Amino acid sequence: MLTIVPTASSRKPTEPERLQVVQPEAVVREPALPPQVTAYLGERLRADYSHLVNDPIPDELIQILEALDQKRGLGHGR
Amino acid sequence: MAVELPLRQEMLDAIPHLRAFAISLSGNLTYADDLVQTALMRGLQNLDQFQPGTSMQAWLFTILRNQFYTEMRRRRREVEDADGAIAGRLAVMPEQGARLDFGDMQAALARLPFEQREALLLVGAEGVSYEEAARICGTNIGTIKSRINRARARLAELLDLSLEEDLGPDRLVKASLFMHVHAIV
Numbered sequence: 001m002l003t004i005v006p007t008a009s010s011r012k013p014t015e016p017e018r019l020q021v022v023q024p025e026a027v028v029r030e031p032a033l034p035p036q037v038t039a040y041l042g043e044r045l046r047a048d049y050s051h052l053v054n055d056p057i058p059d060e061l062i063q064i065l066e067a068l069d070q071k072r073g074l075g076h077g078r
Numbered sequence: 079m080a081v082e083l084p085l086r087q088e089m090l091d092a093i094p095h096l097r098a099f100a101i102s103l104s105g106n107l108t109y110a111d112d113l114v115q116t117a118l119m120r121g122l123q124n125l126d127q128f129q130p131g132t133s134m135q136a137w138l139f140t141i142l143r144n145q146f147y148t149e150m151r152r153r154r155r156e157v158e159d160a161d162g163a164i165a166g167r168l169a170v171m172p173e174q175g176a177r178l179d180f181g182d183m184q185a186a187l188a189r190l191p192f193e194q195r196e197a198l199l200l201v202g203a204e205g206v207s208y209e210e211a212a213r214i215c216g217t218n219i220g221t222i223k224s225r226i227n228r229a230r231a232r233l234a235e236l237l238d239l240s241l242e243e244d245l246g247p248d249r250l251v252k253a254s255l256f257m258h259v260h261a262i263v
Contacts, residue, residue, distance in 0.1 A: 033230055037239045041230055042202055044183050049203035052098035058111055061093055064118045065086055 088134035089121060095204060096138055102199050103146060105188045117142035136206065140214045143196065150192070186236035194229035197222050202230075 033041075096117060100110035121128070121138050128137055187195055193215070200211040201222065208219045215222065233239075 033234055037234050038230055040239065041233055041237075045198070045203045046205075048183050049098055049102060049199070052101050053094045055094070055097070057093050057097065061097070061111065061114055061118065062090070064115060065089060065122070 085125065085128070085134065089118065089138065092135040092138050093118070095135055096142055099139060099199060099204060100142060100146070102184075102187060102203065103143075103192070103196055105184065113142055113146055116145055120145070133210070136210050136214055139200070139206075143214060147192075182237060183233075186233050189236060190229050190232055194225045194232070197225035198229040198233075201226055 093114065096114045097110060100113040101107055104110050104113065117138050120141050124141075128134065187198075190198070196215060197211060200206050200214060201208060206214070208222050212219045212222045
């Protein structure tokens with residue numbers, strides 16, 4: 001059974017309140033990286049990630065959408 | 079009700095991104111595909127909760143991410159019950175399945191705490207806004223920014239990137255130790 005599925009919209013009303021809450025993690029002194037290091041990390045991250053995004057998708061994952069389409073279609077027809 | 083075509087297309091378009099996120103987050107290809115599969119099925123089952131006009135991808139990311147943390151907590155609990163707390167810390171991830179071997183960046187990512195890893199992946203790799211990342215992770219923008227800063231700092235350290243530019247405390251300590259030792263000798 002599904003218990004936790006927050007939707008983007010269901011969170012929206014509490015967001016303004018949340019933003020004003022004290023942010024303990026943000027108060028901690030942040031280490032400052034040289035901009036070229038940050039830029040380099042960003043490039044490496046995006047390169048690795050786009051490699052993964054462009055990986056062929058396993059058929060099983062696409063079939064989930066198709067299988068459920070059919071099941072729902074039949075149920076609706078009755 | 080059959081899934082409407084545009085929504086179905088949006089789900090389909092989200093799959094490569096869900097998969098890249100799940101792989102980078104878990105570091106385990108087999109487990110990542112399980113996560114994506116479950117997220118898609120839950121998304122379909124709960125499609126009536128999806129707000130049209132909002133991002134389908136962000137919605138599915140939220141489902142997948144919550145699923146991941148729920149399973150992590152459950153797995154940790156099970157292992158702790160069986161073998162005690164130390165084993166629990168060691169065996170958080172599923173054992174089976176292909177591990178990622180992409181090199182030093184993935185290895186360094188895998189050493190970040192999950193919360194830092196997901197924030198960095200969402201904003202730095204996937205390119206979602208701080209605001210959207212905060213919604214997906216159930217936190218606020220300040221926390222997301224802080225996690226990303228710490229993630230970057232740790233990655234730079236793990237990848238040995240900041241040696242030339244950064245004279246941090248460690249280097250200063252080493253430098254003064256070096257001088258001290260030489261003064262004695």
